[in-house]
Amino acid sequence: MDKLQRYGWTLGVAGLLGVVVAGSLWFLFKEATQSVIIAASVATALLGTWAYVDRQALAGTLASRGFRYGSGSATLVGMVGAIALFGFVLSKNHDHRWDLTQEQRFTLSEQSLQVARGLEGVELIAFFQGGSAEERRFRDLSEGLRLANPSLQVRVVDPFRDAALARQFAVTSAYGTVVLKRGEASQRLESDFSEDAVVAALIRLQSDEKHRVCWSTGHGEFDIADDYTPGGYGTVGAKLGGLNYAVTPYRLLQGALGDHCDAVVVMGPQEELLPVEEEQLAVFLAQGGRVLVGLEPGDAPGFSSALARYGVVVGDDLVLDADIAARAAGLDDPTALLLDQRNRAPHPILEAFRGDLLLQLTRSVSFLDGTPGMAGSEIVRTGPSAWAETQWREAAETDALGPDPSVDIVGDVPLMVVAEVTDGGALGVGEQHAPDGAAPAAEVPAPLEGLTAPLDLSDRSAAVPADFSPVAGGRLVVIGDAGFASNRFIAAGSNQDLFFNSLAWLVDEADQLGERPEVLGGDMLEMNILEEALLWLVSLFLVPGLAAIMALVILVRRRFQ
């Protein structure tokens, strides 16, 4: 009995260990399994035996001042722990998030929320490795979408934990997979899970039709497939492909635009369009077609002049701006125009976004009121400090130029026009519309294989089909800058919104008029070799070295004290 009393404490320790083991097992299995019950029973028995064996010592301890004070203290600590836990749980249930980033990159854009609000019967099944950065970001994103539309169903699945479901959806991507379902229709994302990509997939899923966009080629236009050079339009092409647009490079010469295209984009032609091609566009517009045109200064003067039949006057000029505020913002080039909300007229294309626009090398575009069959307006203008310089070709340096009110438009230069066809029959389709001055001396190319182009490429009437029936409702957007949404400028301000909203307005996609998430990234760090060496020197030697010198000073001072 003496021995049992002497070593009774070991029973207590073993009992406590048993409690820990039982608790851990319960924590792991989340239920009272047989092993948990056995461990708990053994622990209780050991603790009970110890309490019996050491009852005298225990009674002494319980009666001691230390125990009384200590137990009070432990209770207080427990209470504070409980309060801390309660505070955390409360904050978790009513969580709030502050996005401190400059670009609000973790806050959903207005367009994303708008798309989410319009969703019906959509389910997102996301396969991500638990705890991965992709999973965390997707949870954030889906949380925001669900706040906008609580009917949206979201399931995040770990493919390793639910292998059967992963197999069912053929999940193989190492980065994760998101499957978006709506009835029988589904979309799939396997590498890009950004807000932009998910929202584009939702648009595709929700949209019952695909808009056919014909991208005009053959006149030196910006290349929709070029995602490599700064002047390409590949970024736009990729984004359009991700939405409910089917973009096809198209030779206007092929004709039959109405059969193949819901909208035609003529972005930056450097050479003239053939008379027949101009007429194909006129036929398309007169029959309710939608056309987006972007023109660079000096390019395709004949085509630019030909737009006058729609009331669109494209100036043979270059818009320059002496705006001090823009210069202060780092725009040293007077051909660069920084346009904020003050420069915009109320229009669905522009009202949907708030960011600034950055245009460079722009020409004036205005609308001639009273044009037969057309109604339009100028929706983007410069500020009062800009002018449309007509003598820009003669000057070697733009700095040497100044506004001349007798020939230049000075102040509030119009840059973008939207127009609607009110009477297709008034457009004079098939008639000769030689622009003022010389007619375009376009070379007649060899007939292309399989084309339905008329044989006489200079005969405008040949472009008019036999069943031509003009209607109202055609839409035309003309911008005096074709490169504003190129790879180089797509990330600038709200340029992407200007392009995509223009196209959305043309094809009547009201849901897609909005402000998209900013094109992030592109943060370059440019240092020369000397600057990089300086950074290494400062980071690795100078800053830690100063602290090391201080350590040495103290060591030496102590030695000599």
Next chain:
Amino acid sequence: MIILAIAGRELRSIFHTTVGWLVIAGFLLMTGFFWATMVSFYIVQGADLLSNPNAAMQMSLTDHLLAPFFGNTAVVLLMLSPALSMRLFSEEIKQRTLELLLTAPVSTWEIILGKFLGAMGFVGAMLLGTLTVPLSLWLWASPDPGALFGGYLSLGLLAAAVISLGMLFSSLSQNQIVAVVLTFSASLALWILSWVSEDPQALVVQMSLSSHLQDLATGVVRLSDLAYFAGFVGFFLFATQQRVDSTRWR
């Protein structure tokens, strides 16, 4: 005022030792190495992508430079903070100066908070040395001030949590080695706890230090993260106060 006086005394006592400065030098050497290496890699990556504007658009200072830097610095801080807290009470207990301190006309809370602020001041000085990060970024690029603020806030909160935990262990033992080992083990366990479960809402993940720093390091401040750190620090400081106070009646 007394709290600040105690904090100042603590801070001076660290800065008057060679070890204190060597700790700062070591911390700055490690973070400086991380920074310089990461910047060089980022520049090389940027140069590779220069000919492809579409791919170059994926380059982000916040995602590819700042967040990983703050992540690495947090791990270094996790290792160094126990060394800062180990001596706060162990030394006093060993030298038998704690009793003297407790008989002075100051409350236990003032002692606790003073020592805590002193240690935090030292961490602040260490982080101040890393200011070459934002400075060098602003010289050559445009970093996101929100992400920088979030990153430094995450480091400050982590240090506060580990130091408060370390103060409790320091008050439990007169042996500094025991205190530092216990603090480091507990901090490391709390750090890797999030690895146990893949469900971010699981209790173990919510208990983990690291899971509450991820958003902060990218410039997103969550109320629940702030509540976690406030509760964590408050609980361990209170537990330390109770432990130190127990000296009065034991």
